[in-house]
Amino acid sequence: MQNFFSFKDVFRPKLFSTLRSYDKQRLAQDTIAGMIVGIVAIPLAIAFGISSGVGPTEGLVTAIIAGFLISAFGGSKVQIGGPTGAFIVIIYGIIQQHGLAGLLIATIMAGILLIMMGLFKLGNIIKFVPYPVIVGFTAGIAVTIFSTQMNDLFGMQLENIPADFVQKWIYYFQNLGSVNWYALAVGIVSILIIVFSTKIHKKIPGSLVAIVLMTFIVWLLSKLGIQTGITTISDLYELPQGMPAPKIPALNLEEGQTFFGLVQELFPAAFTIAMLGAIESLLSAMVADGVIGDKHNSNTELIAQGVANVVTPFFGGIPATGAIARTMTNINNGGRTPVAGIVHAMMLLLVLLFFGPLVGMIPMACLAGVLVVVSYNMSEWRSIVALAKAPKSDFIVMAVTFVLTIIFDLTIAIEIGLLLAIILFLKRTNEATVIRAFTGEIDPAQQTDIRLNGNDLDKLHIPPYTEVYEIDGPYFFGIANKFDDISQRIGADGQRVRILRMRKVSFIDSTGIHNLEQLYQRSQRCGLTLVLSGVNENVFNTLEKAGLVKLIGRENIRNHINGALARAEEIVKSK
Secondary structure, three states, rough: OOOOOOOOHHOOOHHHHHHHHHHHHHHHHHHHHHHHHHHHHHHHHHHHHHHHHOOHHHHHHHHHHHHHHHHOOOOOOOEEOOHHHHHHHHHHHHHHHHHHHHHHHHHHHHHHHHHHHHHOOHHHHHOOOOHHHHHHHHHHHHHHHHHHHHHOOOOOOOOOOOOOOOHHHHHHHHHHHHHOOHHHHHHHHHHHHHHHHHHOOOOOHHHHHHHHOOOOOOOOHOOOOOOOOOOOOHHHHHOOOOOOOOOOOOOOOOOOOOHHHHHHHHHHHHHHHHHHHHHHHHHHHHHHHHOOOOOOOOOHHHHHHHHHHHHHHHHOOOOOOEEEHHHHHHOOOOOOOOOHHHHHHHHHHHHHOOOOOHOOOOOOOHHHHHHHHHHHHHHHHHHHHHOOOOOOOHHHHHHHHHHHHOOOHHHHHHHHHHHHHHHHHHHHHHHHEEEEEEEEEOOOOOOOOOOOOOOOOOOOEEEEEEEEEEEOEEOOHHHHHHHHHHHOOOOOOHHOOEEOEEEEEEEEOHHHHHHHHHHHHHHOOOOOEEEOOOOOHHHHHHHOOOOOHHHHHHHHHEEEEEHHHHHHHHHHOOO
16 A cells, blocks of 8 residues: 555656756757747736636736646646646636636546546556547637637627526527627637738747737727727736746535535536546647657646646636647747746746736737637547547547537536447447357367367367357457357257357456356256356456356366366266
């Protein structure tokens, strides 16, 4: 137990190991990369904070604190942490139901869950979330983010917008007459700048260019006395005034509600935040590994993500995770150690401390344009096209997850998506496992467990009144029931012995044990002897603990088919 929870095994921050061979050249490269990533992160942090229903300060605070902690204590050399678009839908929903205090508590709970995942070494297990589920909810989040930006993109300045996806779009169409064409022009031009700027200069972030240029144009129009009616950040939010002091989230409990009752209500949302954060951060780290030729420590990464999400809410921050776009920007600009991520956090801190008034001048339509591009990049439409050519079951899982994410919420989508994926996995496993029946003879050329003596090419003859069945695959509940249906014919044709070949059974579960016991009991009632063949050591130990070895008899459990056939011949002669 002591080794299981040892920090030596699960907590090995990459920062500490990389600093052992650190030099001035690496510091210079990391500093440049960190500054560029910091510049890229400015508009994203602000946009994610505002779209989540909090504000620009909260977005920047999250990018600063979480970005620093994830880089300082994470298991990846190049991971950049902060707020991401995937959390927008979840955060907005929690705030609508439980307020900002509920969001902060849910984020802390999610952080604790992430730390526990790391301590219990679940980093590798998280990676087995089915790919169609990931594509489905990522695409669903992208569509949801896109739909939430229409009000700002078109400058309609609508209030009390419905949360329901369908009702939201109906409300938009009903108010098309309130479109601000100046704001729409700013949004469209911002999108075009972001899209085409990479073709001019790949290292200068298009989102930053769009924000600087559009902010200047809107400011210039106002100075020229042109009334555009374009809404800016300062019109809606209190401007950043420096780093907020840490404080305990204030609880506004409803009448008759207890703190533990609130925790129970928030647990599903906290679990979704934790799962989404784990999946997104580990996928980002895996992609980064392939580019830089390194291997991240997934459990350390989960612990760092957890620490960041526990600490950030005390400063008013929102959920954070590894951001693949910023991580790749870091790599492409020469970042190779966590120092680059720390520099990125320091750059954002300077913006928060000294450039608050400038942040307030950014047009909301421009930020909407930035998020429209983000949602497009998140849409995974190429992956959807690829899945359309894959097995139909995979596409169905993706489509169901996608629709549920849009119509309901991410929690339900992940739960149902995982459930469908598990059901389809079991169905495929059940279909892939073959149960063979042998009568008369067994061809040694096709059977690798036969011990050949003398005439190697002679076929093994099955004694009379004997049937041989083979289970090719694990003997778990699905296969156990499948074999149970076949074995109902016990005693037919005057059979006296049934050999069950288990050489390809890698494990057996409780249902398999139960069905095997029922098979033995039916055999006894019909005067038929059950013989097991090719039982490996693990399966044998499981059967012995369950008492089946004693029930069936050790003499009727053989480790290869030759011994089982010899035993069957003895039984037939004795009867």
